[in-house]
Amino acid sequence: MKRKSLLMFCLFLVVAWLSGCATFETEKKAVPYRLTAQGTVIWEDEFEFLPPPPDWKLLRVETGENDINFGFTRSDPGTFPSMTTFAYDEEPFGCSTKFEDREREFFKRFLFNAILQFQVLEKKKVQVLGAEGFEVTVEGKDPIKKEKVRAKVVFGKRGERIVGFYITQWRPIDGTYDLSAFEVFDRFVKSFKLLKKSFYETL
């Protein structure tokens, strides 16, 4: 009996000590977006945009540097790796606040692990987020794995910093691209609005 009481007391001490360090998650995480009557999505009260059609699934990254904020993905008909993904990224690869330099820095790292031979299809100035932006369309091929990707990257400005939108569409090397997915992406980018200042703009 004495031993049992001592054991219980020891256990109580340990639990009391640990309770200062850890808590049980009792709250459910709130959904980070809401739909408006106009059919747009308001994301974390910070962004507003037109969502893609229902066959696109939401992609969301909780934490981590060099990860997208959120995006959408869709499996396409055909053999692996037929899929299309697009995303918004507050901090695309690179550091420069100038579009041309950022483009060069970005493509050093973009799809680095895929070991692709990139070819620039188009580069042009565009209007994005209500100001001048920069758009680059590329195609990358991997003749070893027999895969290819068509990608479009749009750089815009949020305050002094550059933000990015990108879409990648993967296909087998002899597959055909579906450019209608790129129209969905273009609509997303065109509709994208910043609803408040970023953290960095408030410093």
Added chain:
Amino acid sequence: MRKKLFYHEILMFLLLLSLLFLSNAEAKKKVELVGREILNFTLPSTQDRVITYADEYYGKNHLVITFFPAAFTPV
């Protein structure tokens, strides 16, 4: 046999307590660093020159230093 088990349980408990104390000690170490003076260091840099704290930053700028394990690893 019972006595052996009892002492074994006490030993486990003491081990657990000591682990908790250690983790607390690490937190205390971090707090102790705050308020200490930085060493006046001189080290070679990637800008083809040695950098000495006293010459470049002391009295002029606040300084952020990130220590990282190795080049070409995530920092």
Added chain:
Amino acid sequence: MEGHQRNLYLYERFNARVLGVSRDDVITLKYFANSLDLTFPLLSNVTSFLGVSVDAQVEGRAIFSRRTIIIDKKGIIRYVRDGSPEFKDILLFLKKLNQEGGKP
């Protein structure tokens, strides 16, 4: 390190500078800095004395652990965080430090 490079203009605003330090040799660090287009210095602390002085050198290991410290203008350590740098946290701290005028 890219995070530091992106925030350089804000560090400048708060009268701060940034350094990266590892136990690599300078040549390796130069290649690393070039790969990330860094314009701030990385320091080579092969003998680890600086890392040891701020407890960033784990006993028995040949490399530093990840740790960020902030030193005010008077050479006093004011901030210590383990793990990858928390850039927003660093910026808020530098803003506060700059407003203080560096008073401990």
